[in-house]
Amino acid sequence: MKNIFCLILSLILINLSGCAVNPATGDQDLVLMSEQSEIALGRKTNKEVLQHYIVYDNPELQAYVNGVGQALAENSHRNNLIYRFTVLDSKDVNAFALPGGYIYITRGLMAYLNSEAELAAVLGHEIGHITARHSVRQYSATQLTGIGTVLASIFIPGMNQASSQLMQVMGTAFIRGYGREHELEADKLGAEYVARTNYDAESMLDVIRVLKNQETFETQRANSEGRETRIYHGLFSTHPDHDTRLQEIVAYASKYQSQPDSRKGEAEYLNQIDGLIFGDSPQQGITRGNNFYHESLGIGITFPGNWNVTNLPNKLVITAPQGAATQQILLDDINKKISPKAFMIQRLGLKNLRNDQPLTINGLDAHTGIATINTGEGKRSARFTVIYFNHQAYILVGVSKDPGALSHYDAAFMETARSFHQLAGDERLLAKPLRLEIIESTEDTNFKSLASQSPLEQYQEEKLRLLNGLYPTGEANSKPLLKIVN
Ligand SMILES: [Zn+2]
Incomplete structure (x- = not known):
């Protein structure tokens, strides 16, 4: 999934270890890092991530996401690793994985997902990056070609303390992804884990649609406001809209389903995110x-x-x-x-x-x-x-x-x-946050009236459609349960 992001990190020293068989793909990879170093790198970087992000304060939601993630990880190619799934208190729409089993999803992304199967698709994709050892392979390639991590230049001269450190971690996370081949490989592995866990593998495509719609909306807004687009999950831009390879991957993955009926889990998921903080959080202003x-x-x-x-x-x-x-x-x-x-x-x-x-x-x-x-x-x-x-x-x-x-x-x-x-x-x-609320729709429910009562500032209708997977023209009464913002 194009848009979903993957942290590549400011890295520490590693052991040379030559070629290795990739646990997920079975191919020989030129990998310069041993498994032990890979895991140590993840452990170290996790501490850095937690210095810059706040963990979302809701144990019940954390347990839910962890439960979905563990079931997928158990069906993955590296189920000997211990996986950790963490919801971050950030309005950014993002998910990323660190080597060795650390996976993060923002509440900002969770707000836009519409089912447990879509959550599984995001987590499955990130597990795929870990099982295929993408961070390690990417790092090896970087080492060989001598291309260092390019950091955004700091705006203010002499400003090189805390804020620039933060930029380093954020910059690498936001500017770089794993590249198209690795992203597709993570999609393929993710779709397989999703299907093996009996979720609908099509949810991979649903998630991409959710993220693509956000990109479309942001591009339109930026054009009308005369500014540059701000898309933090920047991998979007490198991928075509209708990706036939991705559709093939998803169709192929369905064969891993062990039961004929796949699950979507829409009501379960919406019930879990009822009350989720939306937009700015008090900690960030x-x-x-x-x-x-x-x-x-x-x-x-x-x-x-x-x-x-x-x-x-x-x-x-x-x-x-x-x-x-x-x-x-x-x-x-x-x-x-x-x-x-x-x-x-x-x-x-x-x-x-x-x-x-x-x-x-x-x-x-x-x-x-x-x-x-x-x-x-x-x-x-x-x-x-x-x-x-x-x-x-x-x-x-x-x-x-x-x-x-x-x-x-x-x-x-x-x-x-x-x-x-x-x-x-x-x-x-006034410094209190907005929250999602799940409501039942009736035949008369429509986005125009929901938007007129919404505390959202600007583009209320578009934002409500995006939240409910009904952008750009879907109507509110087409779904039994709806997300609104209060
Ligand atoms: Zn990815």
């Missing part, structure tokens, strides 16, 4: 209209009206219409007792800071000024503001797309900076 609230950091910010907000793991990005300007907000520890101005010069390396002045923003110490920085599109003058709160520095960086247009957007950048404040009591109530 919640966007409501033009406001961003972060309950645990205890801060709130207001953005210009028609700008778009994207909450990434390591920063907030707000974008003017047509992408004409962006402002990023990053966070880092203050370690030495230095002024915000000294922080800008010493920690951010802004040697050419100019037109700068100290500020007090809603009672907090701050400093603002202009500096020239290198961006992906060349040199730009940027508006920097550093605000101190709770021994942490909030770094706001605003740039315009047109090199000469900073003055045009500077007032908006400053307005955002001046809105930064400590959360007040009643604002904390």
Whole structure:
């Protein structure tokens, strides 16, 4: 499955071990890593993943996903491994596997699945990456050709502490997949495990449809908003829509079914995800209209009206219409007792800071000024503001797309900076998350009326259709149970 992602990792040293018979495919592989090293790599990387992701706090749901996963793993080519299945508290639509048996699925992806068989298809695909030792084979190929992991360059000069570490882990996860051949192999193995566990192997295709529809929707939105598409499960783009090889794989897999009737488990699955957090979680901060609230950091910010907000793991990005300007907000520890101005010069390396002045923003110490920085599109003058709160520095960086247009957007950048404040009591109530609710449909249920009552911001109808596997034109009364958002 194209879109579902696979972590390839910033890697540790390995033993040379030459050719090995692949446990899942039976082929001879040139593999530079022993099984012991492979498992050690997974164990180490799992700890890194858990530093950057939060495990979703719902033991019942974790047990359910684990149960589905264990049944599949038992029917896999490497059932001597111990597998661990973890639901991550992330709104991103993603799943990935680490060598040695660690498999993760985000609640963001779970929200869009519609049956236990689709969940099995996702987990089966990830098990396939592990049984075919893809991370190891990919790493071997990388070693041989001398291509190192290419990391996204860091936007801010001198910013190389926690946020860049996070970028390294996230960057490799988000930028790279296993490539088309390995993805198809994982699909083939996954479909086999799904069928052997008596789920409907067709659910592989259903999952791909779910993810493809999201891609279509995101592309349309991006075009109408005049911005680049943001597809984090980036493997989508490398795969054709109607994949005949994949359809053959699925048809072939059905022969592994030991019972004539395969299971879909729609009601079981929907019952399990009733109440699932949808979208932003309180731990990551919640966007409501033009406001961003972060309950645990205890801060709130207001953005210009028609700008778009994207909450990434390591920063907030707000974008003017047509992408004409962006402002990023990053966070880092203050370690030495230095002024915000000294922080800008010493920690951010802004040697050419100019037109700068100290500020007090809603009672907090701050400093603002202009500096020239290198961006992906060349040199730009940027508006920097550093605000101190709770021994942490909030770094706001605003740039315009047109090199000469900073003055045009500077007032908006400053307005955002001046809105930064400590959360007040009643604002904390607004920082509560949205949740999925499962309802029964009637003949009269339709997406138009559901959308009119939905707290979702923008594109309510499209989003509800996507959630229910009925995008772009399906109607709500065609399914007995429906997901809505409350
Ligand atoms: Zn994959």
